Amino acid sequence: MQVFWFLPTFGDGPHIGSLEGARPATPAYLRQIAQAADDLGYHGVLVPCGKTCEEAYVVSAALADATRRLRFLVATKPSSMSPTFAARLASSLDRLSGGRFYLNVVVGGDAQELAGDGVFLDHDARYAQAAEFFQVWKGVLAGQKVDFSGEHVTVRGAEHLLPPAQRPYPRLFFGGSSPTGHAVAAEHFDTYLSWAEPLDAVREKISDVRARADRFGRTLSYGLRVHVIVRKTEAEAWDAANDIIKHVDRSAIDAAHRQFDRFDSEGQRRMTRLARSGNLVIAPNLWAGIGLVRGGAGTALVGTPQQVADRIEEYRDLGIESFVLSGYPHLEEAYRVAETLFPLLPVERPDEPEAVGPIVNFVSPFGELPARN
Template sequence: MSITGHQIEFGWFIPTTGDGAYIGVKPERESTAEYMISVAKKAEEAGFTFALIPTGGSCLDAWITGSMIASHTSILKPLVAMRPGLIEPVLAARMAATLDVLSKGRALVNIVTGGSPDDLRATGDPLADHHDKRYDRTLEFLQIVKGLWDQQAPAEGNEFLAAHAAGSGKGLFYKGDYYAIERGASQPAPVQKPHPPIYFGGSSAAGKKTAAKTADVYLMWAEPLEWIKEQMEEMRDLLKKEKEETGVERSLKFGLRAQVLVRETEEEAYRAAWNIISKVDQRAVEQSSVRFSRSDAVNQKRQNKLRAQSADQDYFAGPNLWTGLSSVRGGGSLLLVGTPDQVSDRILEYADLGISSFILSGYPNLEESEITGKLLLPLIKEKRKTSALGGGHV
């Protein structure tokens, strides 16, 4: 294995719909403020530098949760969902900039276009049944948000607001198919320059095209190496095409969303993995299958395919890559499972492809963040250090 020298970051997960040791059943723990804060603090202590806050379904509001997490940590960066169609771009720009200011430059933005028509209809989204149009809207949304962040205000504070109210402020003008903005303004300005980093997931052609134009970090749900490599090559080709068409050369980082479970022995790790789904009954599997089939998200379809292909291998899609959780869990469900040495090798293989951001989680998140921080993160750091010093392949 060749271990690359680019910097990598590790993020954890804040459970906002409950938490526990099992999936497919009612969570044993409620997502109280106290519990989510304890998960965030434990993740920070374990060495994680940011935390994904989910959205959709029965999740607690990501922005309010993110603000709470930021106020109870000092280093951990909240990665908060921004949902085009559910929030208007001018307000979204102000909210993200405000969080960035109040957290002293720790805000991260996760663009969620939406992949469940059922969930989108429940929020009143008129594009619930129009997959590609949602990404067209997301492109306009981000053009406005980034335009508001990037514009130079003619004045500051009350003077700026007074000029804007009087109609003399310059502001942002935008006319698209989904949004029309006249003298749009966002105060305060973000602390991070040029703006808080934008994370973006979407495996469809429309999603990738929009990501190539707007994202700072392109997120993928964990899959076998060759599957991930193909997606990264597609994105790099889109970046080249974008440069040819616009003359603008954009840089893009890559991120991976995965579940993780490390134990001292392989036997212990696999036993713990099967235990997570030990309370799942057939009815839950059937209900989940129906729900997954209604999703129009390409990345969910890829997870479904991976589970089906690995079924006759005890749900192993490759060394230490287990799809068992995806029988009832949607989203990025692939579990990196094994000993610290095995799982660190798998993560470093992804890093060799160019992955620089890893968003991990486990069941339950409180205990697993501590275990992962103790057994896995230091070993990854040590292996990279050894390789950099000429210690050979790991």
């Protein structure tokens, strides 16, 4: 399995819903986390996007030279830029990092934030736009000159002359819990990424995506995004879980859920329902307490290293190969998880990539002959 960590580009700390012990997302702190993940053997880090985050492409570019093996799973909203420009960003990051760039596609569920970016598409239209966007994106990175006319995306003569290090293009992760999201994932993307729910719910989603992909003659890989709280004893782990939310009160929960209720994301609806279920322990060692006030991934695996490893193996038995983990605070927990959990799991340690891009044989009218190795 490939294990990723999370880069908290919106800030960090030991508690959610509180400024006690809060740490800003300074370049030095983010570098600490990235270098720790690199040294500890994580496959990569998920770099989130949104108006509360430092820009994911910029952060990844800044940290690529500070790491050796770490991959950067860069979250991006395809509605916020052109596919050709996004392809240039992807190619440059991939080339200059030596092939250490992946993309996590986020169609977005908050209409207010999307409107601030000038995006007024409804739920299904955003998925349709993403499908058109990445048809152009993939063609451009594969070295094609692309003409495309769709409902949402139109380009003529789109191309990019510097191919990425990973051919034909970097790996594309995609999440979506609605039937529309499953359909788009099955046809256009490489890894389907789900937030952690009880096993039967995740099994049902994977089965649906796999059946849809079969109809296109495609095979996807699968990933899981979840927080982890690992301690020597189960009692210590649950104490640590409760400590994370000790400053969360009813007014904070109500305010957060009023925001979540305006989202049209089926995944967020599912996370919110779990947090409102009355019993936050929704399955063995699976806790929905994070989702009381945090949007997005709202569940955590809680227990001893062996208990958490056993639960991860159960998800792995469903066909999941990539696990995107996180914990509060992210620097200390990166060490704790790697030191206590990795020895119990078949973790694939990444090799140091070759820092080389293909030689390009052309003369640009705007510069000299590019000869890169």
